[in-house]
Amino acid sequence: MRIVLGGDAFDAFETTDLTDEYVKIVFAKPELGLEPPYDLAALRETLEPSDMPVTRTYTVRSVDAVTKTLSIDFIVHGDEGLAGPWADRAVPGDLLTFSGPGGGYRPDPAADWYLFAGDQSALPAIAAALEHLPAEARGLAFVAVGDAADELVLDAPAGVEVHWLHAAPGVTLAAAVEGAEWLGGSPQVFAHGEREAMKALREVFANRGVQRSKLSLSGYWAAGRTEDRFQAEKREPVGVILPV
Numbered sequence: 001m002r003i004v005l006g007g008d009a010f011d012a013f014e015t016t017d018l019t020d021e022y023v024k025i026v027f028a029k030p031e032l033g034l035e036p037p038y039d040l041a042a043l044r045e046t047l048e049p050s051d052m053p054v055t056r057t058y059t060v061r062s063v064d065a066v067t068k069t070l071s072i073d074f075i076v077h078g079d080e081g082l083a084g085p086w087a088d089r090a091v092p093g094d095l096l097t098f099s100g101p102g103g104g105y106r107p108d109p110a111a112d113w114y115l116f117a118g119d120q121s122a123l124p125a126i127a128a129a130l131e132h133l134p135a136e137a138r139g140l141a142f143v144a145v146g147d148a149a150d151e152l153v154l155d156a157p158a159g160v161e162v163h164w165l166h167a168a169p170g171v172t173l174a175a176a177v178e179g180a181e182w183l184g185g186s187p188q189v190f191a192h193g194e195r196e197a198m199k200a201l202r203e204v205f206a207n208r209g210v211q212r213s214k215l216s217l218s219g220y221w222a223a224g225r226t227e228d229r230f231q232a233e234k235r236e237p238v239g240v241i242l243p244v
């Protein structure tokens with residue numbers, strides 16, 4: 001679900017040159033009747049900690065300085081959660097509060113080649129990166145989606161092969177990346193998505209000798225966890241993805 005955001009606050013948004021730039025969207029419990037923008041400091045004085053608004057992290061798919069809008073692609077993953085259902089129900093005029101942007105990756109024009117791996121949560125960042133590659137770039141991109149209906153038309157250089165993986169027993173990003181014929185030289189890698197899938201990919205990259213300085217890898221979410229739990233688990237063994 002693509003949501004296009006605009007309004008007077010656009011001028012306060014300082015975009016970066018990172019292709020994985022993201023924002024932290026603030027969601028309050030609907031039953032509290034709070035209207036964005038939220039004064040979090042004031043709310044902290046009056047609300048129970050369990051009633052405080054929480055954040056959800058989303059990639060800024062694109063920024064348009066001419067129309068003064070930015071786009072965010074939300075996966076609608078059922079009725080669970082805050083952000084997915086919000087996007088599913090959003091109507092023109094709804095308000096959103098967020099902080100940011102942050103980010104950490106941009107394609108290095110000097111890289112030998114580029115390797116992308118992710119699920120739909122990373123597809124906005126992968127799509128943005130593909131659009132920023134040099135025209136002569138070579139590479140491989142693996143994107144795990146539900147089925148063919150989830151595939152998007154991507155604007156990738158001719159030298160970058162895009163592989164769509166459809167959900168099926170035994171189909172994993174790690175198996176696809178491991179089984180692929182890698183190009184010569186050393187790749188700059190961007191791999192993000194469900195945490196356990198990223199742990200499996202981390203093994204593949206370690207075995208292939210990918211240099212840590214050329215690897216952007218992290219979980220974007222974890223199965224069975226809200227984002228609050230997922231973020232908290234980064235401080236527990238289950239939430240740690242070891243460096244290569």
Ligand SMILES: Cc1cc2nc3c(=O)[nH]c(=O)nc-3n(C[C@H](O)[C@H](O)[C@H](O)COP(=O)(O)OP(=O)(O)OC[C@H]3O[C@@H](n4cnc5c(N)ncnc54)[C@H](O)[C@@H]3O)c2cc1C
Nearest residue numbers: 057058059075077081082083084220221223224225226227
């Ligand atoms: C840097 C970064 C950038 C991200 N960019 C995007 C983006 O551009 N678009 C996007 O859609 N997501 C993106 N994500 C992932 C998104 O933040 C999480 O999926 C988040 O948990 C969604 O919040 P929610 O309120 O919908 O669900 P939550 O309340 O967090 O979770 C409720 C339930 O839904 C499950 N769930 C959460 N996400 C998914 C999913 N993707 N598929 C299936 N089940 C899920 C959880 O495991 C949990 O069981 C990004 C995450 C990070 C860290």
